Amino acid sequence: xxxxxxxxxxxxxxxxxxxxxxxxxxxxxxxxxxxxxxxxxxxxxxxxxxxxxxxxxxxxxxxxxxxxxxxxxxxxxxxxxxxxxxxxxxxxxxxxxxxxxxxxxxxxxxxxxxxxxxxxxxxxxxxxxxxxxxxxxxxxxxxxxxxxxxxxxxxxxxxxxxxxxxxxxxxxxxxxxxxxxxxxxxxxxxxxxxxxxxxxxxxxxxxxxxxxxxxxxxxxxxxxxxxxxxxxxxxxxxxxxxxxxxxxxxxxxxxxxxxxxxxxxxxxxxxxxxxxxxxxxxxxxxxxxxxxxxxxxxxxxxxxxxxxxxxxxxxxxxxxxxxxxxxxxxxxxxxxxxxxxxxxxxxxxxxxxxxxxxxxxxxxxxxxxxxxxxxxxxxxxxxxxxxxxxxxxxxxxxxxxxxxxxxxxxxxxxxxxxxxxxxx
Numbered sequence: 001x002x003x004x005x006x007x008x009x010x011x012x013x014x015x016x017x018x019x020x021x022x023x024x025x026x027x028x029x030x031x032x033x034x035x036x037x038x039x040x041x042x043x044x045x046x047x048x049x050x051x052x053x054x055x056x057x058x059x060x061x062x063x064x065x066x067x068x069x070x071x072x073x074x075x076x077x078x079x080x081x082x083x084x085x086x087x088x089x090x091x092x093x094x095x096x097x098x099x100x101x102x103x104x105x106x107x108x109x110x111x112x113x114x115x116x117x118x119x120x121x122x123x124x125x126x127x128x129x130x131x132x133x134x135x136x137x138x139x140x141x142x143x144x145x146x147x148x149x150x151x152x153x154x155x156x157x158x159x160x161x162x163x164x165x166x167x168x169x170x171x172x173x174x175x176x177x178x179x180x181x182x183x184x185x186x187x188x189x190x191x192x193x194x195x196x197x198x199x200x201x202x203x204x205x206x207x208x209x210x211x212x213x214x215x216x217x218x219x220x221x222x223x224x225x226x227x228x229x230x231x232x233x234x235x236x237x238x239x240x241x242x243x244x245x246x247x248x249x250x251x252x253x254x255x256x257x258x259x260x261x262x263x264x265x266x267x268x269x270x271x272x273x274x275x276x277x278x279x280x281x282x283x284x285x286x287x288x289x290x291x292x293x294x295x296x297x298x299x300x301x302x303x304x305x306x307x308x309x310x311x312x313x314x315x316x317x318x319x320x321x322x323x324x325x326x327x328x329x330x331x332x333x334x335x336x337x338x339x340x341x342x343x344x345x346x347x348x349x350x351x352x353x354x355x356x357x358x359x360x361x362x363x364x365x366x367x368x369x370x371x372x373x374x375x376x377x378x379x380x381x382x383x384x385x386x387x388x389x390x391x392x393x394x395x396x397x398x399x400x401x402x403x404x405x406x407x408x409x410x411x412x413x414x415x416x417x418x419x420x421x422x423x424x
Contacts, residue, residue, distance in 0.1 A: 011408075039051075053260070325386060
């Protein structure tokens with residue numbers, strides 16, 4: 001009998017939790033609390049800020065010259081678009097399947113999101129669909145590396161060069177991924193990251209923008225700190241070392257020193273976690289692919305290091321009595337005690353993407369039509385949720401023998417598929 005119907009679960013062993021705090025974290029936060037500087041706009045205490053130390057370390061990690069930290073990943077996208085001076089009436093091509101923040105960031109700079117379909121093999125933006133969507137109004141392309149896979153950067157970078165349209169890489173789910181040994185975020189003109197609680201590098205909330213471009217870096221610094229930027233020379237103790245530049249109207253998107261301290265501690269253990277997830281992800285994929293009607297989302301051969309965030313189990317509904325994804329998630333959770341997730345809904349059917357629910361976006365009928373996602377046809381993006389189950393990355397930190405329980409549970413669900421209760 002299936003566990004969801006009162007039977008014995010496949011496993012009752014506890015799974016790893018997330019976030020994970022190392023032994024030094026409390027000490028580092030206490031140091032910030034006892035200091036005289038809790039944010040970069042506070043008075044100098046004579047020491048480099050934790051924010052600047054993290055920014056330097058993360059830029060090196062990403063293989064870029066510069067990093068600008070921000071308050072969250074959503075703001076990193078807005079900052080990148082504003083750094084490129086994307087604004088009123090401009091078009092920005094985005095994948096029709098991704099977290100809602102990619103679309104809302106475009107709307108929030110008064111540009112028009114142009115949603116295109118995804119590649120069925122990677123669930124990431126389809127380069128051919130991108131090229132077909134380019135118009136004279138296209139000002140940027142946001143490429144999202146999604147679901148532990150990566151978009152085809154070879155083709156996308158070629159399109160970017162031929163049409164002179166900059167690429168922003170949205171790497172919220174791809175902190176450690178590499179394409180032909182090049183880190184995610186280092187290939188477009190700008191790369192954006194989220195450090196929200198579920199991310200593989202987290203401070204609860206936080207984000208970053210990375211770039212090699214000196215001018216974009218300078219502009220981004222001012223955009224995130226009300227038009228100010230770090231002074232290039234030493235300032236006296238107790239004085240603010242943010243200099244009024246005023247080249248561009250900014251906003252306060254600054255990361256606090258508490259968040260930066262957490263990120264520095266998290267980076268100390270990141271390499272070990274990367275190795276574990278990579279090894280266990282390959283192990284789990286191999287086991288699942290032995291089960292009839294079950295597969296996993298593969299990464300292109302050019303992905304030389306996978307950045308596991310959401311591990312995707314693909315299932316053939318016909319092998320599982322045509323049960324819905326939600327019914328499958330419920331049944332799998334009962335078997336393993338870990339909550340799976342559904343894939344994101346494509347934008348035209350995503351309940352969270354409602355730009356017209358805000359009055360400021362309803363200023364004229366033509367604008368409302370441009371922001372209506374239902375004008376885009378996205379058959380592949382729409383189909384993804386119907387045959388995908390997602391497991392968040394910290395499950396891959398479990399012992400290998402415990403991971404085998406996931407494959408055992410999926411096999412059990414297939415053999416007893418007719419018993420899986422459908423969701424009303």
